[in-house]
Amino acid sequence: MLANHTKWMNFAILQGLRSKGATGKNPPVGCVIVKNDMLLSYGRTGVSGRPHAEEEAINNVSDKKYLLGSLMYVTLEPCAHKNKNGVSCAEQIYKSGIKEVFVSCIDPDNRTNRKGIDFLKKKDIKVHENFMTGEASKLYNGFFSRIFYKKPYISLKIACSLDGKIALKNNKSKWITNELSRSYSHFLRSQNDAIMTSSSTILNDNPRMNCRLNGLERRSPTKIILDRYLKVSSNYKIYDQSIKSDIFLYSVLQKKHHLNENKFVKKIKVDKKLNNEDFFNFIFKDLASKGINNLLIETGSIINTLLLSLNLVDELLIFRSGNIIGNDGLPFVNKLNFLEINQLTNYKISSLKTFEDNILEIRNLTNKDNRCSQV
Numbered sequence: 618m619l620a621n622h623t624k625w626m627n628f629a630i631l632q633g634l635r636s637k638g639a640t641g642k643n644p645p646v647g648c649v650i651v652k653n654d655m656l657l658s659y660g661r662t663g664v665s666g667r668p669h670a671e672e673e674a675i676n677n678v679s680d681k682k683y684l685l686g687s688l689m690y691v692t693l694e695p696c697a698h699k700n701k702n703g704v705s706c707a708e709q710i711y712k713s714g715i716k717e718v719f720v721s722c723i724d725p726d727n728r729t730n731r732k733g734i735d736f737l738k739k740k741d742i743k744v745h746e747n748f749m750t751g752e753a754s755k756l757y758n759g760f761f762s763r764i765f766y767k768k769p770y771i772s773l774k775i776a777c778s779l780d781g782k783i784a785l786k787n788n789k790s791k792w793i794t795n796e797l798s799r800s801y802s803h804f805l806r807s808q809n810d811a812i813m814t815s816s817s818t819i820l821n822d823n824p825r826m827n828c829r830l831n832g833l834e835r836r837s838p839t840k841i842i843l844d845r846y847l848k849v850s851s852n853y854k855i856y857d858q859s860i861k862s863d864i865f866l867y868s869v870l871q872k873k874h875h876l877n878e879n880k881f882v883k884k885i886k887v888d889k890k891l892n893n894e895d896f897f898n899f900i901f902k903d904l905a906s907k908g909i910n911n912l913l914i915e916t917g918s919i920i921n922t923l924l925l926s927l928n929l930v931d932e933l934l935i936f937r938s939g940n941i942i943g944n945d946g947l948p949f950v951n952k953l954n955f956l957e958i959n960q961l962t963n964y965k966i967s968s969l970k971t972f973e974d975n976i977l978e979i980r981n982l983t984n985k986d987n988r989c990s991q992v
């Protein structure tokens with residue numbers, strides 16, 4: 618029987634997406650096991666990275682004899698490094714009797730890089746490499762960015778009017794977009810490891826920056842606060858710890874009594890003399906070193922302008938409503954002072970969604986290379 622490989626890999630990708638934002642510094646992986654074109658089992662990376670998806674999928678099959686001669690679809694190369702029981706995923710696949718493995722992306726982690734695939738091939742398991750890499754790479758934009766560029770994958774979220782304004786002239790911005798858009802943006806929070814905002818946005822809006830979708834509250838991202846001069850007191854909702862999540866506060870001032878540092882709150886000092894580029898590069902490098910793969914940013918015009926002018930934004934998430942605010946409103950980006958069209962940065966549409974009369978445009982930087990199949 619001819620198996621529908623594309624269908625099964627799409628299913629594996631969906632499994633991986635369910636883990637996105639919940640695997641710590643580890644990549645989210647989806648895995649499906651199929652026999653005679655029928656689903657036998659599936660798995661995804663566990664919270665903070667273990668168990669691995671392949672291990673879970675294999676363990677989910679109660680009678681292991683069914684695995685003999687089956688096919689596995691997995692979004693990332695099976696690991697060659699050992700788990701706490703002393704076996705790697707590649708070894709578990711071999712021992713299970715799976716005969717063919719479809720792999721989307723090669724793992725850049727030195728402990729596995731190509732070693733997992735080589736192991737399977739040596740054991741006469743047929744491996745199809747780079748299968749649907751483009752589709753699966755959305756799982757690894759953050760992981761690959763952290764490994765290769767030492768910075769998280771940066772997604773800038775903008776909620777704006779039809780004419781691109783993010784607030785009225787009096788700074789009121791609640792709510793430019795509709796409830797469905799806002800729910801989806803909470804879902805996006807759950808898929809990111811961290812969310813960043815600024816002192817100015819906190820002082821104006823008092824946001825909580827967590828995920829408030831039923832059942833996904835614990836998927837709230839780590840909060841990153843830019844508050845150079847410690848203007849935000851602990852009374853603001855962003856410091857509310859009813860759901861414990863890490864908070865990293867970046868400032869140029871350090872005051873011992875400003876905020877109690879504890880298990881969840883960490884204060885990081887940034888050198889006051891850094892220029893804007895070095896300031897953000899320092900923060901992004903620091904976040905990458907803390908294992909943050911995907912960073913969502915929700916800030917106003919000033920920070921948006923800095924990040925866009927420095928070419929630091931990998932992805933734009935633009936929620937656009939049908940309202941018109943006018944030129945007295947706050948634009949999502951300020952002056953960039955370009956004089957030539959060919960100098961403009963292009964963000965290419967990768968996906969469009971509608972939420973009643975609101976639109977979400979997801980746009981990615983066009984000149985970034987896709988490393989998922991090249992490692």
Ligand SMILES: NC(=O)c1ccc[n+]([C@@H]2O[C@H](COP(=O)([O-])OP(=O)(O)OC[C@H]3O[C@@H](n4cnc5c(N)ncnc54)[C@H](OP(=O)(O)O)[C@@H]3O)[C@@H](O)[C@H]2O)c1
Pocket residue numbers: 774775776777782783784788789790793815816817818821822843844845846847848893896915916917918919920921923947
């Ligand atoms: N609709 C939306 O998508 C959306 C999202 C977010 C915010 N907003 C709206 O945007 C408004 C705030 O926008 P905004 O442009 O005033 O603020 P912003 O861009 O959110 O933040 C600007 C602040 O960031 C801090 N900052 C940290 N590092 C900096 C650096 N290297 N250079 C410059 N500033 C740095 C500065 O405060 P310190 O000097 O205190 O560090 C500065 O005032 C609010 O009204 C809010 O409602 C809308």
